[in-house]
Amino acid sequence: MVVRIRKRNFFNLLIALLFLSATSAQESTDYIWYDLAKVYKYGKVSQNTQNPFQRFPDTMQKAVRPEVWSLSLNPAGVTIKFKTQADQIIIKYKVKGKLAFPHMPATGVSGIDLYLKNKMDKWQWVKGTYHFSDTISYNYQLDNSSGKLKEFMLYLPLYATVEGMQIGVSQSNGINIQKSEGSLPMIIYGTSITQGACASRPGNAWTNKLGRKTGIPILNFGFSGNGWLEPEILEYLVQQQARAYILDCLANFDRPSLGPDEAYKRLIYSVAKIRAIHPNTPIIFTDHAGYGDADIYSPRKHAVDRLNKANHKAYELLLAKGDQNLYLLTQQQIGLQSRDFVDGLHPTDGGMEKYAAAYFNLVSEIFNK
Amino acid sequence: MVVRIRKRNFFNLLIALLFLSATSAQESTDYIWYDLAKVYKYGKVSQNTQNPFQRFPDTMQKAVRPEVWSLSLNPAGVTIKFKTQADQIIIKYKVKGKLAFPHMPATGVSGIDLYLKNKMDKWQWVKGTYHFSDTISYNYQLDNSSGKLKEFMLYLPLYATVEGMQIGVSQSNGINIQKSEGSLPMIIYGTSITQGACASRPGNAWTNKLGRKTGIPILNFGFSGNGWLEPEILEYLVQQQARAYILDCLANFDRPSLGPDEAYKRLIYSVAKIRAIHPNTPIIFTDHAGYGDADIYSPRKHAVDRLNKANHKAYELLLAKGDQNLYLLTQQQIGLQSRDFVDGLHPTDGGMEKYAAAYFNLVSEIFNK
Numbered sequence: 094m095v096v097r098i099r100k101r102n103f104f105n106l107l108i109a110l111l112f113l114s115a116t117s118a119q120e121s122t123d124y125i126w127y128d129l130a131k132v133y134k135y136g137k138v139s140q141n142t143q144n145p146f147q148r149f150p151d152t153m154q155k156a157v158r159p160e161v162w163s164l165s166l167n168p169a170g171v172t173i174k175f176k177t178q179a180d181q182i183i184i185k186y187k188v189k190g191k192l193a194f195p196h197m198p199a200t201g202v203s204g205i206d207l208y209l210k211n212k213m214d215k216w217q218w219v220k221g222t223y224h225f226s227d228t229i230s231y232n233y234q235l236d237n238s239s240g241k242l243k244e245f246m247l248y249l250p251l252y253a254t255v256e257g258m259q260i261g262v263s264q265s266n267g268i269n270i271q272k273s274e275g276s277l278p279m280i281i282y283g284t285s286i287t288q289g290a291c292a293s294r295p296g297n298a299w300t301n302k303l304g305r306k307t308g309i310p311i312l313n314f315g316f317s318g319n320g321w322l323e324p325e326i327l328e329y330l331v332q333q334q335a336r337a338y339i340l341d342c343l344a345n346f347d348r349p350s351l352g353p354d355e356a357y358k359r360l361i362y363s364v365a366k367i368r369a370i371h372p373n374t375p376i377i378f379t380d381h382a383g384y385g386d387a388d389i390y391s392p393r394k395h396a397v398d399r400l401n402k403a404n405h406k407a408y409e410l411l412l413a414k415g416d417q418n419l420y421l422l423t424q425q426q427i428g429l430q431s432r433d434f435v436d437g438l439h440p441t442d443g444g445m446e447k448y449a450a451a452y453f454n455l456v457s458e459i460f461n462k
Numbered sequence: 463m464v465v466r467i468r469k470r471n472f473f474n475l476l477i478a479l480l481f482l483s484a485t486s487a488q489e490s491t492d493y494i495w496y497d498l499a500k501v502y503k504y505g506k507v508s509q510n511t512q513n514p515f516q517r518f519p520d521t522m523q524k525a526v527r528p529e530v531w532s533l534s535l536n537p538a539g540v541t542i543k544f545k546t547q548a549d550q551i552i553i554k555y556k557v558k559g560k561l562a563f564p565h566m567p568a569t570g571v572s573g574i575d576l577y578l579k580n581k582m583d584k585w586q587w588v589k590g591t592y593h594f595s596d597t598i599s600y601n602y603q604l605d606n607s608s609g610k611l612k613e614f615m616l617y618l619p620l621y622a623t624v625e626g627m628q629i630g631v632s633q634s635n636g637i638n639i640q641k642s643e644g645s646l647p648m649i650i651y652g653t654s655i656t657q658g659a660c661a662s663r664p665g666n667a668w669t670n671k672l673g674r675k676t677g678i679p680i681l682n683f684g685f686s687g688n689g690w691l692e693p694e695i696l697e698y699l700v701q702q703q704a705r706a707y708i709l710d711c712l713a714n715f716d717r718p719s720l721g722p723d724e725a726y727k728r729l730i731y732s733v734a735k736i737r738a739i740h741p742n743t744p745i746i747f748t749d750h751a752g753y754g755d756a757d758i759y760s761p762r763k764h765a766v767d768r769l770n771k772a773n774h775k776a777y778e779l780l781l782a783k784g785d786q787n788l789y790l791l792t793q794q795q796i797g798l799q800s801r802d803f804v805d806g807l808h809p810t811d812g813g814m815e816k817y818a819a820a821y822f823n824l825v826s827e828i829f830n831k
Contacts, residue, residue: 195573195594196662199564200804209758220755220762220806225564236759291662293565293804293811302801386589389578390605393589432671432815435569435662437589442662443812446801 124183124261129173133272134249135310136170138333146171146255148314149329156325161316168249169288170300170313174271175247178240179262182207184221185230186258188250192225196436197291199225203253206296207233208305210244216305218296219245244271248296251289252317277334278310279303279456282326283341286382286448287315291439299440302449307456309336320345322359327366337456338367341379341422343400344438353403360407364416373418375459378408380424382448385434393437397424420459427451493552493630498542502641503618504679505539507702515540515624517683518698525694530685537618538657539669539682543640544616547609548631551576551602553590555627557619561594565805566660568594572622575665576602577674579613585674587665588614613640617665620658621686646703647679648672648825651695652710655751655817656684660808668809671818676825678705689714691728696735706825707736710748710791712773713807716765722772729776733785742787744828747777749793751817754803762806766793789828796820 130145139150146168154162167190184205193199204223208216221231235243249255262268281287281300289298296302304311314330320342330338340363346356360378367376380401387394401424408421428451431437433444440448499514508519515537523531536559553574562568573592577585590600604612618624631637650656650669658667665671673680683699689711699707709732715725729747736745749770756763770793777790797820800806802813809817 195568198567218800431587442810443815
């Protein structure tokens, strides 16, 4: 599927001028520009949505709380795959929302990330030079004198709502947008950590790492501060076919209005909802991975312990009742230490790697049984 | 040494008000404020400098290029140690320069980091809540109902010039600033990676990790983009007594004006300078740790290979000439993979951990011989 657009409007001209200096190595390259709004996107179920990059279908706007809806507009885990022979790729886009957070850089919050399928069939990170302002732009210089057709995967921003994105490749080459229904995804319902905080770039979010490690598509339903195991979201999630459901919401239950008892109840409820439609699909209960200062500030250690106790209790009850496809990812298995946190709540890239490795070990076990 | 200041000026009042909401848990705590400008600082040689937080003595301003001088004002690796019984600590300060970079969050660029010596005599990270604006503030809530005197270490910002810093502790307690000449430091002359890019917070910079892992003081002479093995800087460094010299500048030699031949020459020169005064002090030559996209963009792989070849050649020549105290930290030992980079040049926190571990292994070998 090729969507070719030759708009010669002022916006494009501006961007082209902006990149003239960045691309001075190859004299005045002409680019063909493609609008990425309408192309096929991985990591989202419904392709036709008001904002083409949002995670939920439009119908969910009325179903969920405004906070959840707003976060669902951030395309965490949404990717575009394409093939091109070009050795120069430019991507430019606009976002709504903050470019960066105090504890998470712009490259993570509103940045994108490009990977290339290498000769070993592995996704290999591609360096881009970037510019953040009203329009964000990334410029990728590739080593492709042979002019071979290569496959790329582009991760969209973790924490910013995208409002228009275009990709430009050198005049002599085009791009082919990839579309494959592929295998069943893993559906992950979670918190800010699932959404990607505080990865330094989208490719380093644990969910995206897990997708690359396993080759299994991921649907990211992480909602910063709002992963509350809510009926309306479960209702939607169970309508999808999945290879596994991951419930990784516990970090958002450490608040007076929720807490361990509510976590316990909602976990039981969530499994009932899933099992009504998917009697045998693996479900993973993930522990709260802890806080970076739990060793020296006991209230936080106790809060985590209580939540994880509730998690284990729900898990054991359901096992005792005969569920054969329930799994637990423990705090110990994730194994975060204080150095693995940015702010005591959110993992660093090092912490993200630990998360991804722990999940990879567990899902490998599950799927290889 | 206690410096107690009871200024009731408008600035303090403003900050106190700012924190009223953050500290609402303990009703209207009164704070004693201490000016951190004049207190003893670790990680710098000269205590009496125009900017109390800068790394170089004032005399270096005339000796070095303006770029180096400007970067030396960023207090990377500068720390303050103190003891207190307080369970509430507030630090507020102003900085000159950017609060954040696109690829490095504010918590890393202009943020601070607090550690506490735990019962096992290890430095344990302390979570703070922070606020970044014209005045930056961090608020630490501790678990200290026993009122025990505890020892803290405060890391200053990696990439921002500090202009005034105050610490406040609850009225009933004071703080004791620590000062100990301690053992000889390791002197590190390096690049942006040595200065701390792109750690998400100062404590996660590899130099600071190495300091905690070894218990050996560190003098950080990392100058972003400007670690060029220059005579005037070596002249200063060799005036200091050191337990080891680390020359980790190669990443800054990948530019037309420098390059592998110049790296080779300057490494030989650097060792001659050091050996003239310190005939037996261990010197470490560190390889360029590579680029995140070297596997797919060969010019960057070749640039690194050529620089590291020059590094090894200089090392081997000096070994052959009989130097008994020269060591090499190789790219392979550092072992960064593409996931360990934010932007292809600068390590993530995961990459910083690998750097620190590689150095720790090497210096442990050296010092345990």
